[in-house]
Amino acid sequence: MLHTLLVLSLCSWLFGVFGDEVKSVSVMEGENVTLHTDVxxxxxxxxxxxxxxxxxxxxIKRSLNINPTYxxxxxxxxxxxxxxxxxxxxxxxxxxxxxxxxxxYTLKIRRNNTVSNKRFNVTVYARLPVPIITRDSSQCSSSSSSSCCCVLCSVVNVSHDVxxxxxxxKSLLSSISVSDLNIRLSLPLEVEYQDTNTYRCVVNNPITNHTQHLHITQLCHTSADSPPMWVIIIPVALVIIIIISVYIHKxxxxxxLVQTSEVPQTDEEASIDSSSTSDGEAVRFLNRPAASLNMFYAKHKKKRPEIYTQMTTD
Known part of the structure; x- marks a missing residue:
């Protein structure tokens, strides 16, 4: 009988020390968490x-102090x-x-000459980054690149269990997870340009998640909406060349004109400008080069019309 009581006592003690259920507690980094004693x-x-x-x-040891000790x-x-x-x-x-x-975390309680234990497994998760959706044509196959749009959902600096x-x-299309810390996760998706379905990228851990919706009309464009670069570059280059050419010509x-107006006046021109210039001297001026004659015509047409008339008739 005594042997049986000893065995039962030992089993009870072992169950109290090793057989308690472990409570799992998950919490986000930066928050407060409470571990309950159920007392x-x-x-x-x-x-x-x-x-x-x-x-x-x-x-806390009530027999010594009502306040806790840290x-x-x-x-x-x-x-x-x-x-x-x-x-x-x-x-x-x-x-x-x-x-x-x-x-x-382990809690040991002594009450009425009995000992009980509680155990808690606390997991702290880092805050989730917001997923970013970008267009990535490199993810498209050559056969579908003309009719489909390829996008990539990415998150950086993710922690474990993300x-x-x-x-x-509401249907899951694809998923990827990681158990390492501080790495980048990327998941591609291929959709048709005219697709009207709702797509969303979700990043999550066991206690929270972030969602980013895909806007196909904004992120993806058809070939008509996005012409090749040469269609834009060539007209712009031609306009620039024309502008430069017009500027150089002007x-x-x-x-x-400046050089022509700055040609120095010769002695003969000066003598013709004077009131004493004879008709014969003006006629002899016609022997000068054509550039000088043109300047002469323009300059003396109003002053001596009779000379201009004689010069043109000759």
Whole structure:
């Protein structure tokens, strides 16, 4: 009989230490999390001990002090100013949690000369990035490139247990996931230009998700809407060449006029300009080159019309 009682006691103790259910708790980075003791109120002689990876981080021992005690040392530095233990229930609150706080938490409760244990597995997930959808023609096959639009949904710096998926309405088309940290995930999709279905890219982890919708009319264009680059470049280049040619021609004409107006007046021209210039001297001026004659005609037509008339008749 005594042997049976010892065996039962040992089994009960082993079940209390090793047989407790592990509660899984998932939380986003930066949020607060509460680990519940399921105790409604602490009694006078109750004791509670909270450990993280077998390191004592907080306790309540009512026989000594009604307030909780927090342990600050090198091993608990990551919890500095982040822990709060409820005086009534012993619940442990971790504020502004980070990925460094992921792991196993153990609670030991002593009450009425009995010991019970609770275990929590806390997983902290990094905040999800927003997926980005871009057009990527390199993902298209040569046979479908003329009738289809190829897009790529990408996310960067993703953490563990993150997946990227394409949905058509409510139907899952494709998905990719990763277990590593700080890498890039990309998932292609091929749709027809005239497709009117609803497509969305979803990035998610076990506790949250972000969705980006695909707008085919905005991101994808038909060949008529997007002409080849040479169709745009050649007319623009021709216009530029014409403008430059017109500018150079005008510069040359302006320069020629300036040079002509600056031809120095000869002694013979000066003598013709004077009131004493004889008709015979003006006639002899016709022996000058054609450029000088043209200048002479223009300059003296109004002053001496009789000379101009004689010169033109000769």
């Amino acid at each position: 409604t109120e602490l009694h006078t002689d109750d004791e509670m001990y909270w450990r993280f990876k077998n390191i004592l981080i907080a306790r 342990y600050n040392n090198n091993e608990t530095e990551i919890f500095r100013d982040r822990l709060k233990m409820d005086n009534q229930t012993g619940d442990l609150i971790i504020t502004h949690i980070t990925s460094h706080h992921s792991g196993r 997946s990227v998926s394409w949905y058509k309405g 510069r040359k004409c302006h320069k020629g």
